[in-house]
Every structure is written in structure tokens, then in C-alpha cells.
Amino acid sequence: MCELPMPKATWFVLLGVFSLCMKSASQELPRQKSHLFSGSGNCAVCHRAGNGAFTTSSGTDISPTELWRSTMMANSFKDPLWQAKVAAEVTAHSALQSPIEDKCTTCHAPMGRTEAIFNGSTSYSFLQAVADPLSGDGVSCTLCHQIQQDRFGQESGFSGHYVILDQRTIFGPYTAPTGAPMFNQTGYSPVYSQHVQQSELCAVCHTLFTPYVDNQGQIAGYFPEQVPYLEWKNSSYAAKGVSCQSCHMPPVVEPMKITTSPPWLTTMRSPVYAHDFVGANILMNSIFTKFPAEIGLAASVDNLTATKSKTKSMLSDATAALSIDGQITVDTLALIVRVENLAGHKFPTGFPSRQAWLHLAVKNQNNQILFESGNWNASGKILREQEGLERHHQVIRDPGQVQIYEAVMQDVDERITYTLLRGAKYVKDNRIPPKGFTAQGQGYETIAVAGEAAVDPDFNRNEAGEQGSGADYVLYRVFIGQQAGELTVTAELRYQTISFDFIDDLFNDTADPVLRFKAYYEAVEHEPMLVRSAVRKFLTTSLDLHEKEKSNPLHYELLQNYPNPFNGSTMIQYAVHKPALFALSVYNLYGRKIKTLAQGNIIPGVYQQQWDGTNSNSQTVPSGVYLACLQLDGEKWISRMIFLQ
Numbered sequence: 001m002c003e004l005p006m007p008k009a010t011w012f013v014l015l016g017v018f019s020l021c022m023k024s025a026s027q028e029l030p031r032q033k034s035h036l037f038s039g040s041g042n043c044a045v046c047h048r049a050g051n052g053a054f055t056t057s058s059g060t061d062i063s064p065t066e067l068w069r070s071t072m073m074a075n076s077f078k079d080p081l082w083q084a085k086v087a088a089e090v091t092a093h094s095a096l097q098s099p100i101e102d103k104c105t106t107c108h109a110p111m112g113r114t115e116a117i118f119n120g121s122t123s124y125s126f127l128q129a130v131a132d133p134l135s136g137d138g139v140s141c142t143l144c145h146q147i148q149q150d151r152f153g154q155e156s157g158f159s160g161h162y163v164i165l166d167q168r169t170i171f172g173p174y175t176a177p178t179g180a181p182m183f184n185q186t187g188y189s190p191v192y193s194q195h196v197q198q199s200e201l202c203a204v205c206h207t208l209f210t211p212y213v214d215n216q217g218q219i220a221g222y223f224p225e226q227v228p229y230l231e232w233k234n235s236s237y238a239a240k241g242v243s244c245q246s247c248h249m250p251p252v253v254e255p256m257k258i259t260t261s262p263p264w265l266t267t268m269r270s271p272v273y274a275h276d277f278v279g280a281n282i283l284m285n286s287i288f289t290k291f292p293a294e295i296g297l298a299a300s301v302d303n304l305t306a307t308k309s310k311t312k313s314m315l316s317d318a319t320a321a322l323s324i325d326g327q328i329t330v331d332t333l334a335l336i337v338r339v340e341n342l343a344g345h346k347f348p349t350g351f352p353s354r355q356a357w358l359h360l361a362v363k364n365q366n367n368q369i370l371f372e373s374g375n376w377n378a379s380g381k382i383l384r385e386q387e388g389l390e391r392h393h394q395v396i397r398d399p400g401q402v403q404i405y406e407a408v409m410q411d412v413d414e415r416i417t418y419t420l421l422r423g424a425k426y427v428k429d430n431r432i433p434p435k436g437f438t439a440q441g442q443g444y445e446t447i448a449v450a451g452e453a454a455v456d457p458d459f460n461r462n463e464a465g466e467q468g469s470g471a472d473y474v475l476y477r478v479f480i481g482q483q484a485g486e487l488t489v490t491a492e493l494r495y496q497t498i499s500f501d502f503i504d505d506l507f508n509d510t511a512d513p514v515l516r517f518k519a520y521y522e523a524v525e526h527e528p529m530l531v532r533s534a535v536r537k538f539l540t541t542s543l544d545l546h547e548k549e550k551s552n553p554l555h556y557e558l559l560q561n562y563p564n565p566f567n568g569s570t571m572i573q574y575a576v577h578k579p580a581l582f583a584l585s586v587y588n589l590y591g592r593k594i595k596t597l598a599q600g601n602i603i604p605g606v607y608q609q610q611w612d613g614t615n616s617n618s619q620t621v622p623s624g625v626y627l628a629c630l631q632l633d634g635e636k637w638i639s640r641m642i643f644l645q
Helices: 008-024 040-044 064-068 080-092 094-108 110-118 126-130 180-186 199-206 228-233 236-240 244-248 282-290 301-317 500-506 512-522
Strands: 169-172 189-192 208-213 219-226 320-329 332-341 355-363 369-373 404-410 425-429 459-461 467-479 486-496 529-539 570-576 580-588 593-602 605-611 624-632 635-643
Touching: 040 064, 080 094, 080 282, 080 500, 080 512, 094 110, 094 126, 094 208, 110 126, 180 189, 199 228, 199 244, 228 236, 228 244, 282 301, 282 512, 301 529, 320 486, 320 529, 320 635, 332 355, 332 486, 355 467, 369 467, 500 512, 570 580, 570 624, 570 635, 593 605
Parallel strands: 169 189
Antiparallel strands: 208 219, 320 332, 332 467, 355 369, 355 404, 355 486, 404 425, 459 467, 486 529, 570 605, 580 593, 580 624, 624 635
């Protein structure tokens, strides 16, 4: 039976008391204990830097709690966005307050909730979590290191259905642990188990199916709110053994001690896994860094700044690759921007508020903007042609069109929604898949590409049309008229933790946690994160043969095909100045030959050869960049062609 909805005044009092309590204990990790759990402050007594433990050769402290305390994992319950979204969902579905809070605290206040269920409770509320310091400890040491291997990778183990037994066993990655000191100090026994290094450990919470309701407020089914583990399973990373921990807990290979006590213990361990848990929540990093005391964080500004810096580094260095290709033909600049996902899951991933997009600008030699798509205003809102759902684009011709990579929910009436309990399916999911991701992968129906991207021939496909490229090609056709001189093209991949539409919808609610988060949100900058950029310059001059050379060429030459880009056929012109053995072929960007257009012996002259966009099997190739390759006298000339279906 559901509890009555919590009045807004109660939310305000609870959060006020919570904040005051946290301020008084700022910087201090909790030392409370329960039957199953122990606060992270108790773990930090021994597992800290010092006495040769958790210190690199350069003197860097990599002790678990020091790295972890400023992360989203440590502050999962204190996260003001999470609190605001829970409050908004309760406002929208007051009769479901109890199951909403119980489900959300399962992974955001896991120690308090698990202890309560162990002690006989049937659910756990926000009120109970606020009163429990162990809930405020977030996803903490004795939570993760006690999770059993039961139901790993199975549907029954997802959505917070982790298994913790009353055994006080701490699982770790090192064989032959010295158990007596930990047991004597804490009552827990360390045990080696390989499962703490498996992605399935992370999947127990980061594979989340939530119920959705119909117009009568009745549960109508379950929705994949965030399923990066399933995306990872359908990728080349899983087969290669690159786990979640490989990226989010990077190993430090220097041998070192992992405890300061007892002092006589000299066992060295390698690698040591850094508990950075860096993700992509750059917005919350900014809010945490600006308001640590108000939110009650047990982390210094230095800790928080370091985590924010690591988040930026991961986003800019390990998330995506970006490149520009193109040609000028008469009055049009035809560009192909390629975005490649470097992550082991879709990008952007996780919670369906995140979005990434392409910002592309073309400037002339006087630095004047000729074309711009994907700019934004001071509020972080993308400037585009129309409100509502932005379609997935294969070709962009108008500045108001923007390629936005996002997952957009719709309700049972097929209306766009930002309310999680109304999200019945994705009307659009063109987030870029990881390498190796295919429609034939296990469980694809849950993680499928949705909307127009599903039929885009160069979305997650290579030049041969095979799935699994982990990339998208976006074609831009920019009218340049009679512009002369050098043109500069800049492409940027930008990212937001919360899209403007998502945040705008949230701020329609006036619950106190929403107003509290809004105050934090409005106090930080909304410059979208620059993930990656690329610059390319083009000259408006075109190559052609002088009239006197046409009958008797002075040299070999491969000229630019025309038209280019093309979507029917194109003509390739080339010049030969002496008899030779030649071949004219088409290749894709991977160096694979698509088709031989002509070959054999040839005499001097100017020739032209048509290509109709088909391969050697007479099949039409996907849209993209192709290479015309002329081979003469052991030399090669190459020209780029852009084919548009």
C-alpha cells in the first residue's frame, strides 16, 4: 500500500536539516556502523596513504577514499539533481511515492535501504534515508565489496537487485589476502574474488529498468532508462575483455602497499585500481565544486576540482574522434563530418537527459561566418529551426538544422515526455553506438537505434555497409556563391549533462528540492562541454587543364570529378602525356577497392570515365567519401569524391 505524498514543506525541512547536518560534518567521512555495513571513514583508517601505502613514486595519493570521496558514487544520495528529479516524479505521481522512493534509494542510498530490507522493512523512504548517515555515504566501500556474484549479468540481477549476505565478507582483487588484521579491526574478512573486476558488478545498478504508467497511473510495462552494460555487451570491447573498471577505475601498475596497518605488513600489490569513478556528469562536478558546504560534501575543493578535471579529460581525450572531409564544386562546399565513438557504450550514455551535438561553422578569409549550425545561447539552449524533436540528419543544408545525438522518450500516447514514469519507449535514439555494435547482437531490441538513424546508411556502418563502425557521417552542403580565397571550417562535438528541454521541463515543478537545484544550476556556467574539435581549410580555386594541353598533355594528371558531391553519376577526367599501362579504380577510405573503372594500355590524351556509385557487384555503395585512384607508370594520383544517396 502506498504512503501518502510528502508535503512540500516536509521536503524543505528534511533537506534543510540534512544540509545543516552535513555542513557540521563537512570533510568527515561517516564512521557509523550497522549490522551489514560500515561507513567509509572506518575503511579509511587503514586504507589510506602513508607508510608506503597508496602512494605513487611521484608522491600522488591514490588511496580509495581520497579519490572516491569527490565522485558521483560517493555523493549519489547528496546529488541535488537526483533529489530534484525524485521530487518531481513524486509530484507527478503522488500515489506512487513509496515505490518511487524505494526504487531510487536502492542505488542512490544503497546501504541504508539494504539494511532496512534486511531488518524486515518492505520499502525505504527518502525520510528514512535522510536520517541515516550510511545512506549519505552513497555507493560506499562495504556496499560494492560485499556484493555477491549471484545473478550476475542476468535480468533478475539488474535494476538494483544486487545480493548482499549476512557474512561480512569483503571481496577484493588480490589473491591470498592477509585476513586477520581486517577481521580484528572491523569484523570483516577479506576474500579474493575475480568478480569484483567484472562489468557485471557495475551492471547491478547501471542497468536500470523502471516501470512506466498509463494515463490512469497504472503500471503498463518497464522501460530501459539506462543500460550501458547491455550496450557494452553488444560491442567489440566485451570480447576483448575491456571492462567498465578498465576505464572508470584505471590501474596504476606501480607495486605498493594497500594498507598502513599493521605496520609490519609489507605485502606489495600491483596493479592498484584507482577509485576515480570518472564519468561524464560535468554539470554536477561544477555544482559540487561551487557549493561543497551547502550540499554537505565530505570532500575538499581540491578533491572536487581534481575530479572535475578528470571528467573533462575523459570527455575530451577518451570519448570521441572527429574529422572533416570535403570538396568545393562551383558554388557549394560539400563537407562530411565523421564522429567516432571511442567509449565502450553509446555516447552519450546513461540517464536520458544527456545530449551531444555537432557545432559547425564556415568562415571566409575575412573571418566572416558564411554558415553556422549548432550554436547555443547563454542558457545553453541549442539554436535551431524549430522547437520539439530534432530529427536525425543524414544531410544538413540549413543552419537551423542540427545533428543532436540523444535519447528522447515518449509516453503511451506517443507524446514526447521527460517524466521517467511516463517514458514508454524511445522515439529517437541516435546516440552513437560503440564499435562492434550490431542489430544481430544479443538483446538488441532493448538497446536498438530508434528513429531515422536506424535507416541512415552511414550511421554505425562502414563504407561497405557493414554494421559496427561506431561512427556517424553527417553531410553538410554549404552554399558559398562567388566567395574567393580560403575558407575555414571548424567542427565541434559539444556535450551537456542535461539538455535544455529536459531542464526546462523539470523547472516547471515547484517542489522545494527542484527550487534548490534550480538555484545551484543557475549559479554555474552553461557553456556546453567541448568534447572534440577539428579544423579544415579549403581553397575556392579549382583545378583544370589549360586549353593547349587538352590535345597534347604535358604531364599526367587526375582532375577533380564533376559533379561533386553527386548522387547519380559523376565524371572523372584524367590526362596522359605518353603511352603507359594504367588503371583507374575507386577505393573506400579503408583502402578497400570498390570497383575498377578502366585499365590496360593507354596513349597520350585527355580522358574521362563515368562512375555511377556502384561497386564491382553493381550494388549501390553507401553515402560517403570515396577515392578515385589513377595508377600510371608505377605512380598514383588520388582524388576524393563525395557520394550522396
